[in-house]
Amino acid sequence: MKTKIFTLICLLSFSQVSFAYQDEIDKFFSLYESGKVLEAVDSIYSSNKWILQKKDDVQHVKSQLQNLNSLVGKFHSKVKLGEEHIAERLYHITYLALYERQPVRLEFVFYKPEENWVIYSFSFDDEIDEELQKFARDKIAGYNVGS
Template sequence: MKFTILTTILLLLTSFNSFAYQKEIDKFFQLYEAGKVTDAVDSIYSTNKWILQKTDDIQNVKTQLQSLQSLVGEYHGKVKLGSEDLKDRLVYVSYLTMFERQPVRLEFVFYRPKEDWVIYSFSFDDTIDDELTDFSRKRIIGWLKGS
């Protein structure tokens, strides 16, 4: 009985710790969707004291993300494309955000050097349509060869 309780507690703690980065992403989107773009960027970077030393880079991200709506139109939501975990130490999470003019991909990479997850990198781009085209062409060619 004690073993079962201990095992359950350990699994819950591991599970909680493994997905702590998702709480940071959710907080980012909550702020972003409320129109608080700079707060969203500050929030996601607040997990890593080393990145905070790159104030010019962070300001550049804030400026670019703030001007995004003027380039691609109104924000209409997000879809999680997926994630990839490397040995519960490094995780990549990708989102597709929908704007009036075009989609934009947001990418979060978190690193866990000890117990806590910290943001390792955050980026966004609008090249996902090019990648989708290339991927689709390769799949179609592969299917044609297999026929």
């Protein structure tokens, strides 16, 4: 009985951990998908008071993200590729945003210094060709080895 209660408590606390930063990501994508790019960037950075000291950097991210549609076309959807964590204090979450022309990788890193999660970094890039090729080759080689 104690094991079941302990397991339940662990599962509930893990869910609260993931929901805390996932809510921030969901809010970002909700704003972004509705065309509110600037608000989406403000939203994702709102949890970290230190980011506000880097107004030029934030403005640069806003303008790049706002101009993304002119480079890669219309945004269609997103796919969560995965997440990794270190000691339940640092979470790196990666999404693939699917645009008309090509996919774009979005990376969110959240940090929990005390009780609350804060955004540590947010970035995006379209430099994933080599990684996709390596991933596919490793996967194909792995399938051939076991055959």
